[in-house]
Amino acid sequence: MHHEPIDPQLFVSNRERLKRLLPSNSLAVINANDVPPANGDGTLAMIPNSDLFYLTGIAQEQTILVLDPEADDAKHRELLFLREPTAENELWEGHKLTKAEARKISGIQSIQWLSEFPRLFHRLMCECERVFLNSNEHYRAVIEVESREARFVAETVRRYPLHDHRRLAPLMHQLRAIKSPLEVALIRKACDLTAAGFLRALKFLKPGVRETEVEAEFAHEFIRHGSQFAYLPIIATGVNACCLHYVSNSSVCREGELLLLDVAASYANYNADMTRTIPVNGRFTRRQKQIYNAVLRMLRRCIEGLTPGKKPQDWQKEAEQLAEQELVDLGLLTMRQISRQDPDQPAFKKYFMHGVGHPIGLGVHDPANMTQPMQAGRVMTVEPAIYVREEGFAVRLENDVLVTEKGPVDLMADIPIEADEIETLMQDRPKSFSPNGQRRLSAPIERGLVLTGR
Secondary structure: OOOOOOOOHHHHHHHHHHHHHOOOOEEEEEEOOOOOEOOOOOEOOOOOOHHHHHHHOOOOOOOEEEEOOOOOOHHHOEEEEEOOOOHHHHHHHOOOOOHHHHHHHHOOOOEEEHHHHHHHHHHHHHHOOEEEEOOOOOOOOOOOOOOHHHHHHHHHHHHOOOOEEEEOHHHHHHHHOOOOHHHHHHHHHHHHHHHHHHHHHHHHOOOOOEHHHHHHHHHHHHHHOOOEEOOOOEEEEHHHHHOOOOOOOOOEOOOOOEEEEEOOEEEOOEEOOOEEEEEOOOOOOHHHHHHHHHHHHHHHHHHHOOOOOOOHHHHHHHHHHHHHHHHHHOOOOOHHHHHOOEOOEOHHHHOOOOOOOOEOOOOOOOOOOOOOOOOOOOEEEEOOEEEEHHHOEEEEOEEEEEOOOOOOEEOOOOOOOOHHHHHHHHHOOOOOOOOOOOOOOOHHHHHOOOOOOO
């Protein structure tokens, strides 16, 4: 565990909220993700199951959580099953959680080794009428590899065909959509680490460096503070930025180009998501700044539009109308083109073709019902953009915003974004600055974030 301990009350509270949603005489089961295989006998790093982490704080392979709020034996109402530490697996793989450690992290009192799971699960299934089984459900997910959860679902349905089998995902999506204050604190920590990486990159960037070198500056800042990349970073210079998911990061950053940075930190499995677009030589051209400021206006208006009760599709429509007007003002579209456009393929989509934002949390694209009105407590990315392939560049800006009843709270408000501020920071590069040296961090990182419920 690279992050500071999290107050276990977060996980206790999350489990209680889930148990209140379960109908009478039900149990729920959540499995850890698989350790993905690589080539030969190699493996990749396991990505923790977000639902399991949300409910337990545990990120160890093969872990299973069983919740049975009405179990006859009170010790069986919350059960956490762990891979038992042995001298052999600790020799080859490192430390495995003890029962005491898992109890301290999760707040679950009844911890069992995996060898006990078949017996206890069968007993609980014989007592209950319905079982809630988990799956990775996202409206844009393309699932081609059978997961540990999917194998468990198939085996449970085969062995207990007369039970009432139900989907756990809708309940988890309902819960995870609204972030608690402690979850927001963890997302803020990820945002602050992202800010530190961005400031480092601003001081480093100059014509002639490769995109991958800029990526390395972020990696240095993230890893040294116990975080990691929230997703594959997009470091895209010039026309590369017109590819939405460009991840090659191999081109040379050249004089006169813009560099699009879609890169953020993940801390304690909670993610940030940031995009900035900066001039390689430290100065925007007149045209670059013109389009940059148009996108910045869109960003600010879209942040203002994040209000409880508004449907995401209405928020998206507002963003598209803003983009359409800015594109006309920039001379990229004409009113004649707009009046003659195909309603199913509007003209603005040539320059702004994606959604204006998405929920974020334990998932970079966190689950939430996007057909329902937004509620206070949701954290959304806001990422308007204008892609001008014919001019060889793109501008995208992205901040993470908390929806509240008192108005949106920009969690990245302190990360430089004004064009003039970007230019000043890049021109004021200290003579003594060394990308590999030490540098004072922002105050919240330097003093550390106390991750408690206060």
